[in-house]
Amino acid sequence: MALDGVPRRVGVVGYGRLGQSLVSHLLTQGPELGLELVFVWNRDPGRMAGSVPPALQLQNLAALGERHPDLVVEVAHPKIIQESGAKILRYSNLLVGSPSALADQATEQQLREASHRWHHAVFVARGALWGTEDITRLDAAGGLQSLRVTMATHPDGFRLEGRLAAVPSTGPRTVLYEGPVRGLCPLAPRNSNTMAAAALAAPSLGFDHVVGVLVADLSLTDMHVVEVELSGPPGPSGRSFAVHTHRENPAEPGAVTGSATVTAFWRSLLGCCQLPSRPGIHLC
Ligand SMILES: NC(=O)c1ccc[n+]([C@@H]2O[C@H](COP(=O)([O-])OP(=O)(O)OC[C@H]3O[C@@H](n4cnc5c(N)ncnc54)[C@H](O)[C@@H]3O)[C@@H](O)[C@H]2O)c1
Structure with missing residues (x-):
């Protein structure tokens, strides 16, 4: 299932349980699906040693624009969305894995404004929410x-x-x-x-x-x-x-x-790559 002719460039922020699973899927299945992993960032870079190719390790999150991502997937902590979500939207669509960050009204407002300003979408992974x-x-x-x-x-x-x-x-x-x-x-x-x-x-x-x-x-x-x-x-x-x-x-x-939530995240990543880059917040 290729998404379309142009590979989507995907960056992953966070390399814990979800991040490792998504990176592994992207490295093994990404090319045939039209997805290219362009960076992985983790607060502790040592955790990526030996499993993320050095060229894909991003040392400074503020430099992510240099990798020209189409989609940045956050699977780290709500604080990352609160501190960097609006900045990421300047360069790329954003898939939020920690939506509890949006309970903070200032954060939700900043994301909505940045999304409209830069014409990038905020996708929110449904995670464990059924229905x-x-x-x-x-x-x-x-x-x-x-x-x-x-x-x-x-x-x-x-x-x-x-x-x-x-x-x-x-x-x-x-x-x-x-x-x-x-x-x-x-x-x-x-x-x-x-x-x-x-x-x-x-x-x-x-x-x-x-x-x-x-x-x-x-x-x-x-x-x-x-x-x-x-x-x-x-x-x-x-x-x-x-x-x-x-x-x-x-x-x-x-x-x-939980295990099924890891699978749900991969489906969310694939799902939002098939959606148009519309400003606003969209569940996927
Ligand atoms: N939407 C959902 O239903 C759902 C379900 C499960 C997990 N999540 C969220 O997804 C995120 C990742 O989950 P996980 O299971 O991979 O967690 P994890 O603990 O296995 O990994 C988290 C990663 O983020 C890093 N991290 C932690 N705090 C950080 C901070 N303040 N700043 C920067 N990096 C930080 C850690 O070093 C680690 O690499 C969490 O925020 C979790 O709450 C959402």
Whole structure:
């Protein structure tokens, strides 16, 4: 499946679990798909030694324009989007792997402005969010009344900050947070990406009205569970439209990213390479 005649030049920012998987896919399958890896950047460059060809290692993120990327994929940390997202958009489309960064209103505004100024797209990887298009369609039709995303895993799978880091897990199942996704993202930036994707998929509710729930569950040693519950308008009988999905994703003990999510990211990368470079924020 070649994307079209011209190879797309792709840069990857972050070389952890997701970055290593994407780089490996790009090196092995990229050429036949019309994708060329043009750089990899990691905060700790030593991590790339021996597995990323030296010519592809980018030492200074600010120099990425010299590699002329068509798409930069961020799979590092929300801070990278907050600090460098708008600068990247000057040179390239951007695929955001850490959308919890967009809970910060200034960051979202900067990305939107840079996207329009430089005519580059901000793509957001749906990650673990099941039913993204259905949520967006219901929202666009004016029928989405509530949306709640629950993420449950073993406490070792969480990377929590601020007051959440101090909440003790009491008993086998502890609700660590329940409330607007905007409030959760800064406290659990690595574990709220699915909820942030939901907030972007449903702009009528957005970060302030999509509800995020974070649950520490001692029984989920090797799995991340994401539940999406939404309601729509009442039908003729008065009963409301409702959807409830339950996604069980096998994960290595203590990992932030489950196995199926790694595959979903590669599909997002391929998907956004087939979309036009339209200003604005688009889930893929
Ligand atoms: N959208 C989703 O559903 C979803 C799912 C899983 C992971 N993610 C996000 O994708 C990103 C990568 O995930 P991963 O599983 O590969 O994580 P990982 O911990 O395996 O790798 C992260 C990489 O980024 C680097 N990094 C960490 N903090 C950094 C910082 N402040 N500045 C620069 N570099 C930094 C690390 O050195 C590492 O190389 C994370 O932000 C994670 O939260 C999103």
